[in-house]
Amino acid sequence: MNSKSKVPCIPIEGSISYEDWLKGRRHRRELGNRVAPEILRRQSSSSDRRLKKLFHGQRGLPFTPTKKLL
Amino acid sequence: MDAGKIKSALTDVTAEQDPTIKSLKMASLCSALWAERGVELVVVGGSAIEILTEGAYASGDLDMCHATNASLPMRERQEIMGLLGAKGGPRNWQVAGMFVDVLGPVESFARTPFRRVRAPYGDVLLMKPEDLLVERVLVSVYPGENPTARGCAKKLAAMILDGSIPVDWTEVRRVANLPEYRNIAECVKLVEEVADELKIKSPLHSD
Numbered sequence: 113m114n115s116k117s118k119v120p121c122i123p124i125e126g127s128i129s130y131e132d133w134l135k136g137r138r139h140r141r142e143l144g145n146r147v148a149p150e151i152l153r154r155q156s157s158s159s160d161r162r163l164k165k166l167f168h169g170q171r172g173l174p175f176t177p178t179k180k181l182l
Numbered sequence: 183m184d185a186g187k188i189k190s191a192l193t194d195v196t197a198e199q200d201p202t203i204k205s206l207k208m209a210s211l212c213s214a215l216w217a218e219r220g221v222e223l224v225v226v227g228g229s230a231i232e233i234l235t236e237g238a239y240a241s242g243d244l245d246m247c248h249a250t251n252a253s254l255p256m257r258e259r260q261e262i263m264g265l266l267g268a269k270g271g272p273r274n275w276q277v278a279g280m281f282v283d284v285l286g287p288v289e290s291f292a293r294t295p296f297r298r299v300r301a302p303y304g305d306v307l308l309m310k311p312e313d314l315l316v317e318r319v320l321v322s323v324y325p326g327e328n329p330t331a332r333g334c335a336k337k338l339a340a341m342i343l344d345g346s347i348p349v350d351w352t353e354v355r356r357v358a359n360l361p362e363y364r365n366i367a368e369c370v371k372l373v374e375e376v377a378d379e380l381k382i383k384s385p386l387h388s389d
Contacts, residue, residue: 122234122347127298127305130206133233137202140346141236147340147379148333152239162281163242172242172280173201181236 138181151175183214183303188265191303196278202232204280205244206301209233212246212282214304215262222249222307224288224296228334230309231318233299234347237337239330243274243281247288249296249307259284291360292353312353314338319358319369332372339376343384351385 119139120132153171163171183191191211198204205225213223223246225233232240254262256272263282268275274283292312299306315338322332341347358366370386377384
């Protein structure tokens with residue numbers, strides 16, 4: 113457990129369960145948004161051709177909005 | 183993993199529309215299949231940072247390396263990925279609506295363990311955040327300013343400072359002082375900046 117919140121941490125030793133990892137997603141997204149722009153996905157890379165072909169002109173699936181995370 | 187389980191897992195991964203969950207599930211499935219043949223895979227780079235931080239950073243590919251010394255022979259790699267209906271190879275494949283790259287041996291300097299998520303089809307190993315932080319800070323500055331890498335490093339630093347991703351700061355300092363990086367000053371500066379923004383004290387000093 114994260115000492116500063118009720119969110120489970122990803123520990124150094126041992127492991128985090130999938131359910132606990134899911135529970136921490138919203139907290140991690142919101143925390144990151146305090147120090148950097150929400151979406152950081154690069155606009156281009158050497159993989160553009162294959163990515164844009166598979167994802168209909170995008171470089172990946174759209175990210176789940178923060179409010180929809182657990 | 184029997185054919186029925188693989189089929190069911192593949193259906194689940196293919197249908198998944200959240201890119202981060204999809205990556206984690208795919209890493210779990212691939213890791214399980216490779217582990218049955220004695221090779222441990224580890225998620226690296228931006229793919230690992232995405233799973234650790236929810237940073238909305240990764241694109242539609244999953245980068246993995248092997249943590250064990252040996253990888254699998256090319257023929258066996260193709261056979262495993264063939265079980266998943268993958269196209270391409272022998273180092274990158276299109277599978278279940280995404281791309282999977284298995285890049286070679288993992289490059290890690292930290293003496294801490296890989297982080298571990300007990301994911302739906304088997305454990306997923308994630309690159310050590312001590313390595314990831316120092317590496318991302320380096321890329322944010324060299325060979326030139328890189329705002330995306332800087333944002334990524336800041337989000338990772340925030341998770342670490344907040345306690346969501348505990349790290350061994352002694353290892354962060356040691357890795358940043360290695361000849362491979364020599365960027366302790368940049369790491370200290372970035373972590374202090376994030377600590378200030380979060381109004382907490384930075385535990386990283388250059389001495």
